[in-house]
Amino acid sequence: MLIDIGxxxxxxxxxxxxxxxxxxxxxxxxxINSSTAPxxxxxxxxxxxxxxxxxxxxxxxxxxxxxxxxxxPASQSYPVMEWxxxxxxxxTDFNRLIVHAAVLxxxxxxxxxxxxxxxxxxxxxxxxxxxxxxxYSDEMAIIDLDTLQVKPLFRPVCLKNESISLxxxxxxxxxxxxxxxxxxxxxxxxxxINSLAEYKTFSPVEIVAIVFPxxxxxxxxxxxxxxxIAGFEKLAGNSFNYNIxxxxxxxxxxxxxxxxxxxxxxxSDLSDVDDxxxxxFTL
Amino acid sequence: xxxxxIYSDIESxxxxxxxxxxxxxxxxxxxxxxxxxxxLAACYFRLEKEDKLTLLPSFALxxxxxxxxxxxxxxxxxxxxxxxxQKILDAENISSVFLKGASYTxxxxxxxxxxxxxxxxxxxAKNEISKAEQTLAKHAWCTKKVSEYDNKYFVSGLMKFHRxxxxxxxxx
Numbered sequence: 001m002l003i004d005i006g007x008x009x010x011x012x013x014x015x016x017x018x019x020x021x022x023x024x025x026x027x028x029x030x031x032i033n034s035s036t037a038p039x040x041x042x043x044x045x046x047x048x049x050x051x052x053x054x055x056x057x058x059x060x061x062x063x064x065x066x067x068x069x070x071x072x073p074a075s076q077s078y079p080v081m082e083w084x085x086x087x088x089x090x091x092t093d094f095n096r097l098i099v100h101a102a103v104l105x106x107x108x109x110x111x112x113x114x115x116x117x118x119x120x121x122x123x124x125x126x127x128x129x130x131x132x133x134x135x136y137s138d139e140m141a142i143i144d145l146d147t148l149q150v151k152p153l154f155r156p157v158c159l160k161n162e163s164i165s166l167x168x169x170x171x172x173x174x175x176x177x178x179x180x181x182x183x184x185x186x187x188x189x190x191x192x193i194n195s196l197a198e199y200k201t202f203s204p205v206e207i208v209a210i211v212f213p214x215x216x217x218x219x220x221x222x223x224x225x226x227x228x229i230a231g232f233e234k235l236a237g238n239s240f241n242y243n244i245x246x247x248x249x250x251x252x253x254x255x256x257x258x259x260x261x262x263x264x265x266x267x268s269d270l271s272d273v274d275d276x277x278x279x280x281f282t283l
Numbered sequence: 284x285x286x287x288x289i290y291s292d293i294e295s296x297x298x299x300x301x302x303x304x305x306x307x308x309x310x311x312x313x314x315x316x317x318x319x320x321x322x323l324a325a326c327y328f329r330l331e332k333e334d335k336l337t338l339l340p341s342f343a344l345x346x347x348x349x350x351x352x353x354x355x356x357x358x359x360x361x362x363x364x365x366x367x368x369q370k371i372l373d374a375e376n377i378s379s380v381f382l383k384g385a386s387y388t389x390x391x392x393x394x395x396x397x398x399x400x401x402x403x404x405x406x407x408a409k410n411e412i413s414k415a416e417q418t419l420a421k422h423a424w425c426t427k428k429v430s431e432y433d434n435k436y437f438v439s440g441l442m443k444f445h446r447x448x449x450x451x452x453x454x455x
Contacts, residue, residue, distance in 0.1 A: 011311075038311030038342050064319050092318075094352035095345055244356045 002032045002039060005154045006199065007142060008089060011039035015081065016059065019045055022078045022177045022190070026156040029196040041088045045081050047074070063088050076180045079188045082158060086139055090240040096151075097143040097252045098240045103136035103150050104128045106282040109208040110150045112141045112260075114238040120215035123163040127270045128277075129193045130171045134202055140240065144204065145252055148259065152202035156190040164189045207256065209281045210235060212264045213273065221272035223265045223280065231262030289313065297322060300329050302338045314346045323350035325397030354397045358388045361400060365389060368403065368419070375418050380406040402427055 001012040003023065012023070024031060044062045048071050057074035060067050061084035068087050072080050090098055101114040102125035115121050122138055129135035138157040141150050156177075159167055164179055164187065175192040210231055226234075235253050236242045242249040261281070267273045289312045292303035296313070303313070317323045327347035330336050336344060365385055372379050380386075382404040387395035407415045416426055 036308055038308050038314070040314075040342075040346070042311075042315055064315060066319070092346075092349060094349045244353055246356055246359070 002035050003027050004030045004032060004035070005085075007151055007153055008041065008093075009035065009037055009039045010085060010088070011042045013042050013044040013062075015045045016047070016074070016077055019077050019081050023081070025175065025177060026190055026192050027154070028192075030154050030199075041085075041092075043081075043084060043088065045077060045084070061087075072183075076183045076188075078177055078190065079158070079180050079183055079185075082156070082190060085155075089140065089142075093142075094241055094244050096145055097141075097242075097245060097249055099141040099143065099235060100139070100238045100240055101141040102138050103141045103152075104277075105134040105136055105152075105202070105205055106132070106278060108205045109282045110136060110205045111209045111211050111277060111281055112150065112207055113211050113213060114234055115139075116212055116214075116234065116238070119213045120163070121213065122157055122159050123166065123215075124213055124270065124273065126157045126159060126163070126167045126191055126193070127170065128274060129157065130167075130174065131271075131274055133274075134198075135193045136202065136205075141207075143207070143252065143256070145245075145248060147204065148207065148252065148256060149204035150207050151204045152199065154194065154196065154199045156192050158185075159189050159191055161186045167191060207260050209261045209263060209277075210257070211277065212262070214264060214266050215268065216266050217268055219266050219268045221265065221267045221269060221276055223263045223276060226262050226264055228257045228262065231257045234262075289316065293317070296326060300333050300335060302330070302335060307340050307342060310340055310343045314343060318346070318350070321399050322397070323347050324354035324399065327351040328396035351397060354399055357400055358395065358398070361385050361388045361403065364403060367422075368405065368424075371418060371422055372405075372407075372415060375414065377407055377411050377415050377418065379415070382406050 001015075001020065001023070003010040003012065005027075012020075015023070041063055045059050046062065048058050048060055058071040059074050059077050059080055060071045061069055061080050063084070068091065069080070069084070099112065099114060101112045102121050104111050104113070104125060113119065113121050113124065125135060125138050134152075135157070136150060136152040137155060139155065140153070142153065143150050164176070167174060168176065177190045179187050179189040181187050212226070212234060232253055235256065236249070239249060239253070242253070245252070263280075265273060265276065292305065293313055293316055295301040296303060314323070317326060323346055327336070328351060330339065330347075339347070361384070365381060369379070381389055384395075384398055384400045385403045387398060405415070
């Protein structure tokens with residue numbers, strides 16, 4: 001089984017049937033049986049031993065023969081597979097700047113939402129992606145070091161805890177995996193956003209703003225600009241490979257903060273945020 | 284593609300810097316094996332030296348280059364950490380010798396290009412081991428278990444050190 005997520009090609013060597021079913025549900029047409037292109041990563045999700053298959057079953061994620069994570073309960077199999085795929089990219093690709101962030105695009109203008117705690121990043125990106133924005137990524141912004149453009153990835157959104165039922169309520173037609181309970185991030189479910197055909201129309205685009213959302217109950221939607229230095233610090237802090245790229249990352253982030261606006265937005269109402277982002281950055 | 288052919292292609296790539304003439308798809312196996320044995324970066328630097336990087340398909344080049352970026356960052360860090368280690372041990376009058384990986388990098392020897400590390404190996408006099416351990420522990424260095432092989436080979440004044448860092452696993 002091969003999964004073509006656009007920038008990377010994964011070969012799934014082995015995985016439990018339930019994981020394969022969810023992969024089919026989330027990636028659909030992007031799953032191919034053979035390819036003329038070589039795969040970047042050969043991955044697998046395996047039960048640790050025959051005994052473990054029945055007694056408190058656990059699974060381990062592998063890239064080749066190496067496992068980056070400790071074994072986790074089999075009930076978390078699908079999230080473990082998704083996190084493993086994230087890890088493959090973040091731990092081996094030092095050819096671009098990779099920021100832990102969601103990326104949403106409208107009118108060929110990208111907004112990057114770094115994953116600061118309490119930001120509600122995934123809820124916001126699910127909402128926007130199902131309300132006319134193009135989802136380039138829910139998890140990582142892949143930024144070209146020369147052009148500073150951000151590239152699209154074909155991946156689902158990872159929703160946690162209350163936001164799972166909220167998104168199901170707002171968008172009853174949406175396609176979800178089952179919910180994995182009590183993971184290290186709480187309850188987790190994945191949500192399919194794009195069809196492959198939609199994704200194929202996406203191309204690398206300029207970043208116009210770095211937005212740090214902050215969810216606060218009953219607050220008015222209010223944007224305020226932050227300093228370039230604060231923006232730099234937050235971007236660098238959320239980058240997976242800043243410390244490896246060194247000077248290159250410093251220069252890239254410096255250029256990025258000079259070219260874009262950095263804004264914090266306090267919000268409680270998602271449609272207000274949608275309106276604000278649309279009028280402020282994408283027209 | 285049979286295994287024997289993959290091995291012989293890898294052998295000529297690693298030992299003779301010969302770029303195999305194979306279909307693009309077959310590079311998957313080569314990159315896979317080189318990643319498993321931590322030789323992607325070493326290949327990059329050797330091919331760079333022979334001016335052969337342009338002969339690689341872009342798939343192979345991007346993986347080797349990425350590994351080279353990682354390895355360059357590590358050697359920078361090893362140089363920095365070795366200076367620190369030396370300073371800390373000198374202050375306590377413990378004399379030490381860097382061995383294996385770190386020493387190759389310090390000497391800039393041929394085999395250091397593209398090397399990746401998980402620790403820094405230090406040789407100290409046997410009776411100073413625990414003093415050295417305690418001194419370095421104060422500066423956030425942890426000892427690693429020395430393998431049977433190393434134990435035998437270096438007749439144990441060998442200490443393996445790595446930084447005690449917190450896991451970043453939860454970010455993925």
